[in-house]
Amino acid sequence: MSSAPPPVPAGAGTEKNARERARQLDRDDELGFLRNEFNIPTKGQIASTRLPEGASADTANENDTSKCIYLCGNSLGLQPKRTQTRLTQYLSTWATQGVQGHFKPLDNSPLPTWLDVDERAAEMIAPIVGGHVSEVAVMQTLTANLHLLMSAFYKPDINKRHKIILESKAFPSDHFAVETQLRHHGLDTAKSMVLLKSEKSADNILTTEEICNVMEQHKDDTALLLLPGIQYYTGQLFDIPTITAYAKQRGIFVIWDLAHAVGNVELKLHDWGVDAAAWCSYKYLNGGPGCIGGMFVHEHNGAVTKAITDERPEEGYNHRLAGWWGNDKKSRFGMENRFHPVKGAAGFQLSNPSVLDITSLCASLEVFGLAGGMGKLREKSLRVTKFLEEQLEGMGEAERKLFRIITPLDPKQRGAQISLGLDTGLLEGVMKELERRGVIVDERRPDVIRVAPAPLYNGFEDVVDFVEAFGEALRVAKMERDTL
């Protein structure tokens, strides 16, 4: 474990009673009980370079047993305590039932039979994204799902619609996915890829107007718009309903990458008329690293209009790359070589899903169930993130000069995350000092840190702890930089 950080005098502008106020806000928080549903690592654990002895993460016997300040749910959500319980139940099922686990219900098990895990997961995730159960599928991973959606809905015609509009600073995986889709169709990326770049913002905070103007400009030959619900770097939340409606009026199909939005902000994908969307589950959904992702396909796009017994089964549904798990359950095990998809998003599945993954994800979705809906979580999140903004703004003048808030200040244009642009040369020192103080946030080079209080397990006092540590980290990092 690294040595304790040296005491640094508090900044002049730090609010004196912030901690008392935060504690009171935490006491009044009706969702505060959810924090106890999570394994919050201790400061000793995050400084340790050893696996804890024994089976449970709780048994670590490290020096510093106070909880770390974890504000990194935008990258990897913390582990719900019930994940271990559910995974143990899954492993016991496998150990004692073997293949029977696929179809044999066990009286005292809370888990569905493996043949039905995808349906249970769809039921649990549907309210989180605001879709009908038939419009969502828990499957694959985010980038794979973007490709699958594009394979189904991006059918370019070079003489008509062939362009894809996306941000110029899209998450690289989205950029690669679009680029390779275009090449896959034999298209020239220079002609078919339209990159959204803000005229006004160096950070590429795009206004709805800017996005709509580009769509208007390319409306005759654009096939697809791919945007993130929340931008990973800036934390900007886009106006999904307005942008979607504008695109659809111009015949442009819209896919949303909801990696940073799902489990973070309220989504009403069905009501907003979103064509399709995909997400991962390791951030605000706390499924675990690399856990199974999901997709939404609006009922307009997932319909199957012909009966399975049709002579021409290739008609009656939107084409996609298919596998047996997307085939109607009634004939899936008949082993016929005639694909007929299940109606809705489930018809886009390829393989039988990882039960290990789905069990892990569903353990966390149980906790979302306890929260009483995304509306309540978002309401708390708005207050905690506003508190974070206020505490950052109230820092001493000397520290306040060393960073800028990149994320829009309008709460309607952001989720839980606030991105901070640091003065040149401070990033490494700040991250090192935060870590020494038991604070986990993440960095995006060259000079951004992302700070995200996740409303399921973070509270107001976490914010005060962070801002105090951040002030100290800035002072130390500046001192070190300036003496170099």
Ligand SMILES: Cc1ncc(COP(=O)(O)O)c(C=O)c1O
């Ligand atoms: C916005 C965004 N899109 C795509 C991805 C890639 O996700 P995956 O590795 O699950 O495909 C990420 C990963 O963090 C992301 O943040």
